[in-house]
Amino acid sequence: MQTIKTVAITGGASGLGKALALRFAREGWNVAIADLNQARGDETLQQLKTSARDAFFSLCDVRSASDILHWRDAILARWKRIDVVINNAGVATHGAIDRSSEDDWNWVIDINLMGVVRGCKYFTETFKQQGFGHIVNVASMAGLIHSPEMSSYNATKAGVVAISETLRGELKPYGIGITVVCPGFFQTNLAESTRSPDADASKMVSKLLATSAISADDIADMIFLAIAQKRYLVLPHASYRRLWYLKRFLPFLYGRMMDKIGRKIALMRSHKKNISTEGSPT
Ligand SMILES: NC(=O)c1ccc[n+]([C@@H]2O[C@H](COP(=O)([O-])OP(=O)(O)OC[C@H]3O[C@@H](n4cnc5c(N)ncnc54)[C@H](O)[C@@H]3O)[C@@H](O)[C@H]2O)c1
Numbered sequence: 001m002q003t004i005k006t007v008a009i010t011g012g013a014s015g016l017g018k019a020l021a022l023r024f025a026r027e028g029w030n031v032a033i034a035d036l037n038q039a040r041g042d043e044t045l046q047q048l049k050t051s052a053r054d055a056f057f058s059l060c061d062v063r064s065a066s067d068i069l070h071w072r073d074a075i076l077a078r079w080k081r082i083d084v085v086i087n088n089a090g091v092a093t094h095g096a097i098d099r100s101s102e103d104d105w106n107w108v109i110d111i112n113l114m115g116v117v118r119g120c121k122y123f124t125e126t127f128k129q130q131g132f133g134h135i136v137n138v139a140s141m142a143g144l145i146h147s148p149e150m151s152s153y154n155a156t157k158a159g160v161v162a163i164s165e166t167l168r169g170e171l172k173p174y175g176i177g178i179t180v181v182c183p184g185f186f187q188t189n190l191a192e193s194t195r196s197p198d199a200d201a202s203k204m205v206s207k208l209l210a211t212s213a214i215s216a217d218d219i220a221d222m223i224f225l226a227i228a229q230k231r232y233l234v235l236p237h238a239s240y241r242r243l244w245y246l247k248r249f250l251p252f253l254y255g256r257m258m259d260k261i262g263r264k265i266a267l268m269r270s271h272k273k274n275i276s277t278e279g280s281p282t
Pocket of ligand 1 (some may be wrong): 010011013015019034035036037040060062063088090092111134138139140141183185186187189190193209
């Protein structure tokens with residue numbers, strides 16, 4: 001008898017999480033999505049029901065350990081196994097270090113970093129008991145290259161890369177795989193969540209998301225393949241991949257480029273023009 005596999009996706013009601021949910025559903029997996037957004041969760045569930053073997057949506061806040069435990073246990077009660085967890089839920093922040101509030105720092109850390117920590121911790125308990133499982137952490141190119149005026153977002157995503165690399169060696173002996181995904185900008189609803197001391201930040205992020213040559217569906221395809229191939233690192237955007245190679249192999253040139261972006265932003269601020277997150281990957 002063929003084994004029916006199960007995927008659990010946080011932030012599964014929108015953007016990349018939704019694209020992933022629909023991708024796994026098309027492959028005949030059981031799909032559990034968790035999100036804060038009830039309306040989008042219900043809408044995504046309706047779409048999943050046309051192709052997934054079985055699917056359900058849980059109202060779940062990744063800032064709450066009890067929400068995650070409750071969701072995990074509901075999946076196990078329904079399907080008895082979990083093959084893949086995708087820690088995808090995330091929000092955006094932007095702002096100069098002296099102008100960003102500590103509240104915004106705490107908020108983005110609790111979701112983008114601690115949300116991933118909680119997903120890794122509580123699903124690893126299950127994966128160790130089962131003797132198999134795969135964790136996907138959605139970081140960002142911002143976790144590898146760090147542009148000016150993005151310090152809180154950059155710090156959370158760099159943290160996700162560090163956790164993923166740590167778990168790669170730590171969990172392999174238990175039969176647990178890990179993939180970390182570092183995309184640049186792509187079109188989703190991420191701009192809606194943006195917190196920044198600059199009133200027009202959400203509009204600017206929105207513009208940047210629209211510049212991508214690849215879509216959430218393309219990235220979902222790449223992630224699906226990476227899990228099948230047990231690949232650790234997914235860098236979906238060719239342009240940002242080149243930037244990362246520049247940082248690794250020609251750090252002097254990379255430093256000059258970041259200095260230039262910083263000077264341009266400072267100049268725009270002194271002219272009180274719109275501040276852009278130009279060149280910064282989300
Ligand atoms: N869109 C981009 O350009 C881009 C680039 C790099 C990385 N990412 C990352 O991709 C991931 C998915 O984002 P997206 O672009 O699809 O954005 P999105 O806003 O379309 O989707 C994010 C989802 O996460 C949910 N969410 C937010 N806070 C939550 C919480 N506390 N608990 C549960 N769910 C919560 C939102 O309700 C939303 O449905 C994020 O981690 C983001 O940082 C996005």
